[in-house]
Amino acid sequence: xxxxxxLIFGHNDYTLEIKKNIVSEYEAVYVLSLEDExxxxxxxxxxxxxxxxxxxxxxxxxxxxxxxxxxxxxxTISLRDTFKDLTIVALAKDKEGADKLTLAGAxxxxxxxxxxxxxxxxxxxxxxVTEVLHNILYExxxxxxxxxxxxxxxxxxxxxLTDIDWSREHGIIVISVVxxxxxxxxxxxxxxxxxxxxxxxIFVVVGYEQDIKDFEKLIGNKND
Amino acid sequence: xxxxxxxxxxxxxxxxxxYQKKKHFFYDLLENNSYKYKKYFxxxxxxxxxxxxxxxxxxxxxxxxxxxxxxxxxIISFIFLVEYLLRLWISSSISKTIIEQSEHxxxxxxxxxxxxxxxxxxxxxxxxxxSFKAIVDLLAIIPFFHQLRLLRIFILFxxxxxxxxxxxxxxxxxVIAAKKFEFFTxxxxxxxxxxxxxxxxxxxxxxxxxxxxxxxxxxxxxxIVTISTVGYGDITPITQExxxxxxxxxxxxxxxxxxxxxxxxxxxxxxxxxxKDLKLIDDISKIKEFYxxxxxxxxxxxxxKKLSIHNKVIxxxxxxxxxxxxxxxxxxxxxxxxxTTQSYHKLKINIKSQVKAILCLGKNDVENVYTxxxxxxxxxxxxxxxxxxxxxxxxxxxxxxxxxIFYEKELVGIVAKEFVGKHVAFEAIHALRSSYNGIDVNxxxxxxxxxxxxxxxxxxxxxxYRIVLLGVYKTKEKQFFFNPIDDTLFENGDYLLVIGxxxxxxxxxxxxxxxx
Numbered sequence: 001x002x003x004x005x006x007l008i009f010g011h012n013d014y015t016l017e018i019k020k021n022i023v024s025e026y027e028a029v030y031v032l033s034l035e036d037e038x039x040x041x042x043x044x045x046x047x048x049x050x051x052x053x054x055x056x057x058x059x060x061x062x063x064x065x066x067x068x069x070x071x072x073x074x075x076t077i078s079l080r081d082t083f084k085d086l087t088i089v090a091l092a093k094d095k096e097g098a099d100k101l102t103l104a105g106a107x108x109x110x111x112x113x114x115x116x117x118x119x120x121x122x123x124x125x126x127x128x129v130t131e132v133l134h135n136i137l138y139e140x141x142x143x144x145x146x147x148x149x150x151x152x153x154x155x156x157x158x159x160x161l162t163d164i165d166w167s168r169e170h171g172i173i174v175i176s177v178v179x180x181x182x183x184x185x186x187x188x189x190x191x192x193x194x195x196x197x198x199x200x201x202i203f204v205v206v207g208y209e210q211d212i213k214d215f216e217k218l219i220g221n222k223n224d
Numbered sequence: 225x226x227x228x229x230x231x232x233x234x235x236x237x238x239x240x241x242x243y244q245k246k247k248h249f250f251y252d253l254l255e256n257n258s259y260k261y262k263k264y265f266x267x268x269x270x271x272x273x274x275x276x277x278x279x280x281x282x283x284x285x286x287x288x289x290x291x292x293x294x295x296x297x298x299i300i301s302f303i304f305l306v307e308y309l310l311r312l313w314i315s316s317s318i319s320k321t322i323i324e325q326s327e328h329x330x331x332x333x334x335x336x337x338x339x340x341x342x343x344x345x346x347x348x349x350x351x352x353x354x355s356f357k358a359i360v361d362l363l364a365i366i367p368f369f370h371q372l373r374l375l376r377i378f379i380l381f382x383x384x385x386x387x388x389x390x391x392x393x394x395x396x397x398x399v400i401a402a403k404k405f406e407f408f409t410x411x412x413x414x415x416x417x418x419x420x421x422x423x424x425x426x427x428x429x430x431x432x433x434x435x436x437x438x439x440x441x442x443x444x445x446x447x448i449v450t451i452s453t454v455g456y457g458d459i460t461p462i463t464q465e466x467x468x469x470x471x472x473x474x475x476x477x478x479x480x481x482x483x484x485x486x487x488x489x490x491x492x493x494x495x496x497x498x499x500k501d502l503k504l505i506d507d508i509s510k511i512k513e514f515y516x517x518x519x520x521x522x523x524x525x526x527x528x529k530k531l532s533i534h535n536k537v538i539x540x541x542x543x544x545x546x547x548x549x550x551x552x553x554x555x556x557x558x559x560x561x562x563x564t565t566q567s568y569h570k571l572k573i574n575i576k577s578q579v580k581a582i583l584c585l586g587k588n589d590v591e592n593v594y595t596x597x598x599x600x601x602x603x604x605x606x607x608x609x610x611x612x613x614x615x616x617x618x619x620x621x622x623x624x625x626x627x628x629i630f631y632e633k634e635l636v637g638i639v640a641k642e643f644v645g646k647h648v649a650f651e652a653i654h655a656l657r658s659s660y661n662g663i664d665v666n667x668x669x670x671x672x673x674x675x676x677x678x679x680x681x682x683x684x685x686x687x688x689y690r691i692v693l694l695g696v697y698k699t700k701e702k703q704f705f706f707n708p709i710d711d712t713l714f715e716n717g718d719y720l721l722v723i724g725x726x727x728x729x730x731x732x733x734x735x736x737x738x739x740x
Contacts, residue, residue, distance in 0.1 A: 022640060025644045110636055115632075116632045117523055124515070133665070135704075143706050173707055
């Protein structure tokens with residue numbers, strides 16, 4: 001189930017950027033600052049009842065972005081301890097911090113240094129790939145990337161994944177397939193070559209919006 | 225009239241491309257250490273020197289073939305003579321001196337004073353002739369003129385010529401030269417001891433009937449042998465007084481000996497970093513292409529690590545500690561301030577031809593702006609990218625001429641969006657981007673050669689190599705064509721965007737470039 005609200009713990013330079021980017025995905029995004037006198041604040045004591053009451057944590061996704069690494073880890077641990085099923089996205093400075101946050105129970109870790117380094121290197125080494133992928137991912141072009149769940153496998157009649165010329169028949173490019181057990185395979189990997197298309201497979205496809213819509217109609221629904 | 229001709233000729237020579245080119249070639253060959261053929265010239269000269277010395281040794285006890293002697297006396301000497309003259313030629317420019325004099329006189333409204341120019345030329349040339357290296361060179365030629373036995377010794381001057389060709393000897397002399405004062409003090413100290421002790425031992429021993437020290441020369445010989453802690457024992461004092469003197473000399477000898485050793489060792493350790501740096505700079509000037517990273521922080525470390533997989537990376541930082549950390553991490557790092565033009569001059573980096581891109585990854589925006597401006601001040605074209613720490617400084621970086629700016633917080637924000645959006649799709653792309661599972665996204669540049677083999681999309685064999693062709697980037701139109709139709713024609717400079725197994729991608733690339 002998709003969460004309705006986003007809670008950002010910590011008020012700093014990252015807050016603004018993250019809020020700007022995710023605001024379209026949620027009904028509301030709340031920012032809580034640490035030990036502030038204002039209304040929207042929290043502390044690192046173990047009393048989460050007020051926060052829970054106010055924001056209904058089971059409908060929320062939490063972003064832990066305190067700049068002090070130790071505090072951030074502590075915050076992650078106490079959130080995980082109180083809310084077992086909460087999705088926690090945490091900000092880490094480096095690899096070491098990322099490992100610790102994963103141990104502390106963060107569902108996802110955003111390593112800042114790593115991210116910046118990756119983007120810089122990609123830009124230098126593969127400028128065209130970077131530009132194209134950026135456009136696809138951040139929706140600045142008509143090209144989209146989508147994940148489509150197969151609900152209509154009879155259509156393919158036990159055919160193998162690679163038997164079908166997706167790009168010519170449907171105008172889309174299938175990059176990889178996610179099996180029912182959650183394992184991801186590149187479309188041309190040895191394993192997926194012998195994989196018969198079946199119910200519940202999720203295709204990761206790239207294509208023009210209209211082509212993707214048509215393809216979805218053909219085989220199932222968009223999977224969120 | 226003649227003066228006029230001389231000045232005209234000087235101008236002609238000075239502006240003649242052919243003449244200057246030739247002179248420059250010989251300069252490179254003889255003096256320019258970074259000229260790639262100088263090495264071979266040096267080896268050739270060193271070989272000649274050794275041949276000469278071997279013949280010299282051979283000659284001491286046995287007869288040597290006259291042809292070899294001829295070779296030694298005439299051919300080698302002749303080659304040395306030619307080298308000497310060339311060096312004399314390139315040491316300074318006669319035409320330039322004449323022109324300077326004539327312009328000087330012209331400005332003052334006087335007649336061109338030829339003799340003054342001639343005098344200046346002589347002074348400059350003689351200054352070169354009287355330099356230590358030139359004297360050694362000249363003496364090395366002398367066997368050419370003299371057949372006298374004693375003068376053969378001059379052949380050994382050819383060995384001194386080695387100083388010119390072997391770099392390590394130059395380094396050694398420069399290290400020793402740095403401690404000139406200390407060595408001089410030591411020399412004076414040792415000389416006084418030798419003088420006093422030899423006089424003393426002579427006075428004590430010379431009149432004793434059994435003593436082997438009978439002349440002052442023997443006394444000096446004894447004291448040098450003793451003070452140097454060699455102590456042959458062929459001459460020993462036999463009187464009580466003489467032995468007391470030798471005890472003092474022995475103790476002084478230990479002092480001199482240890483002082484000398486420690487001097488050489490300390491001067492080497494002091495100079496070691498400098499020598500290493502020079503070697504590094506020399507190596508860097510030979511690298512064809514590299515990324516230059518200015519400032520070494522956490523981001524720089526990650527970037528350097530990733531870039532160094534396929535490229536050469538060089539790091540500059542003004543903090544010595546940070547540089548040593550970068551060196552420990554396995555990178556080529558130099559302790560130079562990236563914010564001064566001087567650093568780049570000292571490093572002998574040719575930004576235009578050697579540097580792929582400059583990355584300003586310093587610890588704050590002030591540093592990065594400064595570095596970018598410094599580089600822009602002498603190079604307008606090189607690609608500069610910089611990270612931005614504080615959003616308000618973005619314009620300053622733009623103004624400093626940075627081509628691409630990365631704002632860390634914004635990047636994190638964008639990545640955060642991925643997590644809340646389409647998980648699976650983003651993860652798939654991420655996996656591709658980071659070559660996870662051996663799958664990689666790559667761009668293949670279309671070259672003339674590829675076009676010869678493959679004219680259009682339909683010709684490609686990508687399915688066979690299990691490669692997904694995402695599209696073509698048309699450089700002319702600056703547009704990406706997703707899933708292009710089979711008839712799309714390739715043009716030189718286009719890029720193919722392909723996804724596939726890293727190994728297969730390599731093979732595919734090889735196949736594309738194969739000669740048909």
